[in-house]
Amino acid sequence: MSKISIIGSGSWGTANAISLANKGLDVKLWVRNKELLEIMMGKRENTTYLPGVKLPSNIKVSNDLEYCCKEADIIVLGTPSHAVRDTVQNIKKYINDDQYIVNLAKGIENDSLCRMSQIIEEYLPYNPIAVLSGPNHAEEVARNMPSATVVSSKYKRVAEFIQDTFMTPWFRVYINPDIVGVEIGGALKNIIALGAGISDGLGYGDNTKTALMTRGIVEIARLGVAMGARQSTFNGLSGVGDLFVTCTSIHSRNRRAGIAIGQGKSVEEVLNSTKMVVEGVRTSKSAYQLSKKLNIEMPITQEIYGVLFQGFNVKESVMKLMTRNKTHEMEDLMEKEPIVWKDA
Numbered sequence: 001m002s003k004i005s006i007i008g009s010g011s012w013g014t015a016n017a018i019s020l021a022n023k024g025l026d027v028k029l030w031v032r033n034k035e036l037l038e039i040m041m042g043k044r045e046n047t048t049y050l051p052g053v054k055l056p057s058n059i060k061v062s063n064d065l066e067y068c069c070k071e072a073d074i075i076v077l078g079t080p081s082h083a084v085r086d087t088v089q090n091i092k093k094y095i096n097d098d099q100y101i102v103n104l105a106k107g108i109e110n111d112s113l114c115r116m117s118q119i120i121e122e123y124l125p126y127n128p129i130a131v132l133s134g135p136n137h138a139e140e141v142a143r144n145m146p147s148a149t150v151v152s153s154k155y156k157r158v159a160e161f162i163q164d165t166f167m168t169p170w171f172r173v174y175i176n177p178d179i180v181g182v183e184i185g186g187a188l189k190n191i192i193a194l195g196a197g198i199s200d201g202l203g204y205g206d207n208t209k210t211a212l213m214t215r216g217i218v219e220i221a222r223l224g225v226a227m228g229a230r231q232s233t234f235n236g237l238s239g240v241g242d243l244f245v246t247c248t249s250i251h252s253r254n255r256r257a258g259i260a261i262g263q264g265k266s267v268e269e270v271l272n273s274t275k276m277v278v279e280g281v282r283t284s285k286s287a288y289q290l291s292k293k294l295n296i297e298m299p300i301t302q303e304i305y306g307v308l309f310q311g312f313n314v315k316e317s318v319m320k321l322m323t324r325n326k327t328h329e330m331e332d333l334m335e336k337e338p339i340v341w342k343d344a
């Protein structure tokens, strides 16, 4: 039986700890904040990030990184994406080459434009690395509500081992070798979820949100394919699957932040009002930078980046998107699927 250590006890790190512990595995959960650690030890509950769900007795909570890393077969990184580089640097001295590293964070690092697995590989080049990404809200996974997800790794052996470890009757894990596609889908859907929230906040309807979601996945796939991903991955759980759940769920922090912005709150006000991470904000900057670098057309991302960082007015952004040059819906696939119109 594998020993698991989860570094980061936000909602998702804690939910995975609970899911794995319910399976009978020994889990150590690293808690950064000492005050929260005390509460979690006493109440056996993460009252800040996952209230209402008890921690099984086989989860050991600790603030000691060395204690958490040593003897683990699998180290799971559960911090937000902006903290992954620091976290890997901090744990590197306690890690052996044969320990598996699984990343849960969804994001693309600003400026370096690295995917999370690339950051991990930079510091731990010999370790088996996998990423887990899919339509999974912590609040539901922690309560054993049936959910599905995807594990990706460059190596089938690694993906299958992590699949077996995380799979439960309530958490169905698929594997996919397209690590670029899985990471890009999981990271960039957060930008579209902010947009879906803005649309809801403006009082627009289901048509508007569905248009954003459908055209959103087109531009996510366009960037992903340019970075080496497979188009088909964006039709899967880490693509449209995660996009659907994040754009429609009451649990989504990205969507909730978007709603508040659509209702007129400033971005600063919205981000200051929650302890929880709104990944889409930083990711919009990285995606915008990537679209410029690779010369990829990403109109929705560009407008959302503009709203978040350049003071764009949300209603004007909607109008800019609606009045762009007319085009063919399947423009991206035309080379692969030539279009033949009938004459007259």
Ligand SMILES: NC(=O)c1ccc[n+]([C@@H]2O[C@H](COP(=O)([O-])OP(=O)(O)OC[C@H]3O[C@@H](n4cnc5c(N)ncnc54)[C@H](O)[C@@H]3O)[C@@H](O)[C@H]2O)c1
Binding pocket: 008, 009, 010, 011, 012, 013, 014, 032, 033, 049, 078, 079, 080, 081, 082, 083, 086, 087, 104, 105, 106, 107, 136, 137, 138, 139, 275, 276, 277, 279
């Ligand atoms: N919440 C979900 O349902 C869910 C589901 C799938 C993926 N994710 C992804 O998992 C990652 C973690 O999200 P979450 O929802 O658990 O976050 P959260 O907002 O619930 O908690 C954030 C956690 O990160 C810690 N943290 C913040 N800054 C840190 C730093 N600089 N160094 C170390 N730790 C730091 C906080 O102490 C806290 O434990 C994100 O990338 C998110 O997109 C979340």
Ligand SMILES: O=P(O)(O)OC[C@H](O)CO
Binding pocket: 106, 134, 135, 136, 137, 190, 193, 242, 245, 246, 251, 252, 253, 254, 255, 277, 278, 279
């Ligand atoms: O709450 P959000 O918006 O960060 O989304 C959480 C997960 O990524 C959903 O799969």
